[in-house]
Amino acid sequence: MSVSAVLSFRPRDGRAGEQINNLKAVKRLVERAGGTFRVHRQLFGSQAGNLVAVSEYKDWNGFAKLRSDPEFMQLVESIRTADAPAADIVGGDIYEEVTI
Numbered sequence: 001m002s003v004s005a006v007l008s009f010r011p012r013d014g015r016a017g018e019q020i021n022n023l024k025a026v027k028r029l030v031e032r033a034g035g036t037f038r039v040h041r042q043l044f045g046s047q048a049g050n051l052v053a054v055s056e057y058k059d060w061n062g063f064a065k066l067r068s069d070p071e072f073m074q075l076v077e078s079i080r081t082a083d084a085p086a087a088d089i090v091g092g093d094i095y096e097e098v099t100i
Contacts, residue, residue, distance in 0.1 A: 002097040003063045004056045009087040011051060018086035022079055023053055029075065030055045033066035050090065063094075 011019045020039070027037040035057040042050045057063045066072055079085065 001099060002056055002058055003060055004054060004095040004097075005063065006091075006093045006095065007053045007089060008047065008091040009051045009053070010047070010090050011049070011087040012085065015086040016051070019051060022086060023051070025075055026053070026055075026072075029069060029072045030066055033069060033072075034058070034062045035066060047090070051087065 009019055023037075023039050027039075030037040035055050037053065037055045040052045040054070042048050042052065055066070057066070
């Protein structure tokens with residue numbers, strides 16, 4: 001069963017392009033771990049302007065492979081500890097596919 005990780009970001013004023021560059025770096029590592037990665041921009045609704053990143057893995061092993069990748073951990077840490085982050089995380093969820 002597939003596993004999806006979903007993070008929602010609110011880019012800081014004028015910094016959406018920088019956040020997209022951060023997400024491009026994440027995408028490369030997700031794909032290296034065997035997952036897929038997409039980014040959506042909410043156009044209408046309560047969080048208009050937010051970027052939503054969705055990574056999907058065929059199973060928990062793929063998710064674990066990414067989370068244990070030292071390069072991924074280093075990238076996340078550098079984004080989190082930036083003096084002036086490009087975006088704020090406003091939500092995060094992990095989903096497991098339900099077979100019906």
